[in-house]
Amino acid sequence: MNQRAHPHSTTMSVPPPDLYGRWRSDPLLAAATTAARIWWPFWRPLSSVTEPRRDDGVRTLRVARREVVAEDEDVVALTLVAPDGGELPRWHAGAHLDVLLPSGRMREYSLCGDPADASSYRIAVRRIPEGGGGSIEVHDTLTVGAPIRIKGPRNAFPIAVPGHGSPATTLRFIAAGIGITPILPMLSAAERLGLDWSMVYTGRSRDTLPFLDELARFGDRITIRTDDESGLPGVADLLGPLADGQVEGVRPSVYCCGPVPLLEAVRQALRERPDVELHYERFSPPPVLDGREFTVTLASTGEQVRVGATESALAAIRRVRPAVPYSCQQGFCGTCRVHTLAGEVDHRDNILTEPERADGAFLTCVSRCAGTDLVLDL
Ligand code: FES
Incomplete structure (x- = not known):
């Protein structure tokens, strides 16, 4: 202590x-x-x-179905149900679950089923051998019948549709690989509401793209574009009809989910386009901006870790504590929260309150040291 x-x-x-x-x-x-x-x-x-425990919102569901949903067999979709078969809390397109894995890891996975179905949730997970181990654990341990602890649903990527909070007259979806998961229910919503929409779906090759069979029903509204056939996509490929510039009377909204380089390309392309609403969700950490090196001391052992200018404190800490908890890596879930014992923090998250910051809370995935040294209660 x-x-x-x-x-x-x-x-x-x-x-x-x-x-x-x-x-x-x-x-x-x-x-x-x-x-x-x-x-x-x-x-x-x-x-x-x-002190009495507050309700932490954790619920245990059961894996009712497991389905391989990409030709390369590296993406599995899990259908989750309540053990008593009862109704589950409702959700809207763009929502995700926090999945608490048996190892203690927590990971966030977008809901990619039908929001109208209150009896089940569906998530899809790509196996990433060089990742933090969460996807491997999902693939290897969550078999049919297995219990699965979840929190949520929560929505950090909601869709705003015309007539419901958005002036958009047309929607452009951009998905890369497993980034299709939050977009999939959005397509159904857009179709159900009779909206004008189109999508580009990118990836290394067709066999890596999940849910191609399900997407076939949308016909030529969706352009499949893979690197092995067409090279890396340019901005014109991503924006499609929006790339030609502003059109009188047309208000486009773009919904984009994919890796950082793709999101940055879209963001840059739309910087001078005030007519376009941009909504996006990353599935990897954002780049570190204006970072400086600093040292983190782990108080329980005295170990010192050097945090490079372009890496997060979390990434540096994981070199010596691979099992340290984390999830979103974007400063919004709070899983990586630790207590600072000394040093001044450069807070870069969006969720900690001023009293929490004053009490020493620190999100290692995005926040940094304002000086040269931090001592953490780890
Ligand atoms: S891992 Fe989610 S806030 Fe840091």
Whole structure:
């Protein structure tokens, strides 16, 4: 147990100054401060045991079906149901589940089934041998009948359709490989609502693209474009009809899910296009911008890890602690949260509140050190 207080936290060992800048000499306050100084280090870790547990939103489902959905056999779709066959919480296109794997890893997977079906969820996972081990675990352990613990659904990539919060008159979908998963229910929604839409679906080769059979029903609204047949896609290939420029009376929305280079190409291409709404979801960490090197010390062992200017603290920590928890790697799920014991943090996440930051919370996947050294409660 490390009992050092975070430098930004409210310390209980120093009484506050009075209005005139002198230290208060209140006997009652002094007694309370002494008691707090003695008990606080013991109470704080104990409080997590004695305080009642809040509902953490975790639910256990069962794998009802497993289906290989890409020709290369590296993508498996899992259909999940409640053990009693009951209804599951509703969701909308773009939503995902947090999957708590048996090893303790947590991973986020987009829901790619039918939102109208309240009896099941469907996710799809590509096996990535050189990844963090989550996809391998899904492939190797989540067989039919296996229990699976989930949280959610949550939606960080909602679709806004005309008449429901968006002025768009036409939708352009751009999906790369397994990035098809959040897009798939969006296509059904667009079709059901009678919207004008088109899509380009890219990947290394056809055999790596999941759900080609399901997508066939949309006919030529979808362009399949693979690197082995046509080379890497250019911006014109990705934007399709939007690439010709602004058209009077047309308000396009783009929904894009894929790797960082593809998203950056689309973002750059649309920088000067105020007529286009861009919505996107990455499935890999964003690049580090304006990063500087710093050192992280893991307080439990004293190990020191150098964090390079273009890598995340998480990536550096994983070199010495491969099992450290993480999920989204984009600063929105909170899985990688740790407590800072010393050093100044350059917060780059979107979810921590000011009190949480002041208490030392730090998201290792995106945030960095504002100085040269951080000490983490790891
Ligand atoms: S891994 Fe999701 S916030 Fe860091």
